[in-house]
Amino acid sequence: MKVEAITLREIRMPLKYFFETSFGRSEGRRVLLVTTHCEGVEGWAECVAGDGPFFSYEWIETAWTTIREFLALSLVGKNFAIAADCAEAMSQVRGHNMAKAALENALWDAEAKQKQLPLWRLLGGTLREINCGVSIGIQNSHEQLLEKISTELTAGYQRIKVKVKPGWDFDVLAKIRSRWPEILLSCDANSAYGAVDPQSLSKFDEFNLLMIEQPLWHDDIFEHANLQRQIKTAICLDESIRNVRDAQEAIQLGACRIINVKVGRVGGFREAIAIHNVCQRSNIPVWCGGMLETGIGRAHNIALSTLPNFRLPGDVSASKRYWAEDIVDPEVEVSARGTIKVNDTPGTGYEIKRDLIERLTVRTETIRHNAASV
Numbered sequence: 517m518k519v520e521a522i523t524l525r526e527i528r529m530p531l532k533y534f535f536e537t538s539f540g541r542s543e544g545r546r547v548l549l550v551t552t553h554c555e556g557v558e559g560w561a562e563c564v565a566g567d568g569p570f571f572s573y574e575w576i577e578t579a580w581t582t583i584r585e586f587l588a589l590s591l592v593g594k595n596f597a598i599a600a601d602c603a604e605a606m607s608q609v610r611g612h613n614m615a616k617a618a619l620e621n622a623l624w625d626a627e628a629k630q631k632q633l634p635l636w637r638l639l640g641g642t643l644r645e646i647n648c649g650v651s652i653g654i655q656n657s658h659e660q661l662l663e664k665i666s667t668e669l670t671a672g673y674q675r676i677k678v679k680v681k682p683g684w685d686f687d688v689l690a691k692i693r694s695r696w697p698e699i700l701l702s703c704d705a706n707s708a709y710g711a712v713d714p715q716s717l718s719k720f721d722e723f724n725l726l727m728i729e730q731p732l733w734h735d736d737i738f739e740h741a742n743l744q745r746q747i748k749t750a751i752c753l754d755e756s757i758r759n760v761r762d763a764q765e766a767i768q769l770g771a772c773r774i775i776n777v778k779v780g781r782v783g784g785f786r787e788a789i790a791i792h793n794v795c796q797r798s799n800i801p802v803w804c805g806g807m808l809e810t811g812i813g814r815a816h817n818i819a820l821s822t823l824p825n826f827r828l829p830g831d832v833s834a835s836k837r838y839w840a841e842d843i844v845d846p847e848v849e850v851s852a853r854g855t856i857k858v859n860d861t862p863g864t865g866y867e868i869k870r871d872l873i874e875r876l877t878v879r880t881e882t883i884r885h886n887a888a889s890v
C-alpha cells in the first residue's frame with residue numbers, strides 16, 4: 517500500500533445538545549478528517565482531538581500541525597504491507613496518539629477497501645452485532661437528566677452512563693436509582709475526584725453501579741489501585757490508559773477491573789487490538805469509548821467493537837443523538853434492542869457524504885511526497 521498523499525480537512529459540526537463533563541461544556545466540534553490516498557483507494561478517518569486541550573493535551577491544532585510537520589512526512593512516499601506497519605514509521609514522535617490514530621486508521625480503511633474486506637473482519641472481529649450504551653452529560657437540572665435517561669431507555673439502549681463531578685454525583689445517582697432500581701448504570705468522573713478524600717468515594721458503592729470511570733487523576737494508575745482496594749464498585753480506566761503497557765500495569769496493580777478502549781486515545785487500531793488482547797488474557801472486560809464522533813469515527817468504533825472481549829455495552833450510539841445530519845450514509849442507527857448489526861460490505865459499510873463534507877469544510881491541506889503542502 518503506497519501512501520501517495522494525505523489530505524487534512526477541518527469541518528465544523530454543531531451538536532444538537534450541549535455535552536458537559538467535569539472538564540467543561542461543548543456546543544459543537546471542530547473535526548479533523550484525514551484522507552489517505554493510496555494507489556487509487558482513499559482511506560478516511562476522524563481525529564478525535566477536541567477543541568481544546570482538556571480531555572487530553574492534544575487538540576485539533578496540535579493534531580493538525582503534528583501531522584503536517586512530522587507524521588505525514590514519515591508516511592508519504594512509503595509502501596506499507598499492512599496498515600498496522602505505519603505505527604512503527606511514526607514512532608519517533610512521542611505521544612500525539614490521536615493524531616497518529618487518525619493516520620493509521622485511515623490506512624486500515626484503505627486496506628479494507630483494497631482487499632474488498634469489511635473493516636471489522638480485517639481487525640479480527642467476530643461479533644456480528646454490538647451492544648450499545650449511552651453517555652449522558654451533566655445537565656442544567658436533575659429533572660432534565662432524568663428526562664434524558666428516560667428517552668434513552670425507551671430507545672432501547674442497554675446501559676446508561678452519567679457524567680459526575682463533586683456536587684453532581686450522589687444526589688443524582690440516588691434519584692436515578694430510586695426511579696430505575698434495576699438498570700445497568702455507570703458513572704464517569706473524567707478525573708474529577710483527585711482532590712477528594714478517597715474514603716468518601718466508597719459512597720458510590722450504594723448505587724450498585726456497573727463501574728465508576730476514571731475517578732482520579734488523568735495520568736494516574738497507582739492511586740487508582742489504592743482506591744480499588746477500598747471500594748466495591750469496579751473502577752474502569754479511560755484517560756490513564758495510553759498504550760498496552762499502561763493496560764498491563766493497571767491490571768497487574770489492580771487499578772481497575774474494566775478498561776475503556778478508545779482507539780484515538782491509544783494511537784490507532786494496532787494498539788487498541790493489543791490492549792484488547794491483553795485484557796482478554798487477564799479476564800478484564802473492555803468496552804469501546806466514544807469522543808462525540810461523527811459517522812466516520814463512529815463507524816470505526818463499531819468495527820472495533822466486534823472483537824470478542826468487547827463484552828460490555830460501549831458508548832457507541834446513534835448519529836441522531838448528536839448530529840442534525842451526519843456525514844455518512846446510512847447514518848449510524850441503533851435497533852430497539854440497543855444493538856448495531858455489522859454487515860459484509862467492504863470497508864466500514866458507511867459511505868462518505870462528500871458534498872455535505874465539502875459544504876462543512878473550513879480548511880484543507882494536502883501533503884504529498886517531495887512536494888510543498890498545497
Ligand code: OSB
Nearest residue numbers: 571651754805806807808809831
Ligand atoms: O470520557 O468518555 C469520555 C466525550 C468527550 C470526552 C470524553 C468522554 C466523552 C464521552 C462521550 O463520554 C461518549 C460519546 O461519544 O457518546
Ligand code: MG
Nearest residue numbers: 704729730754
Ligand atoms: Mg471517560
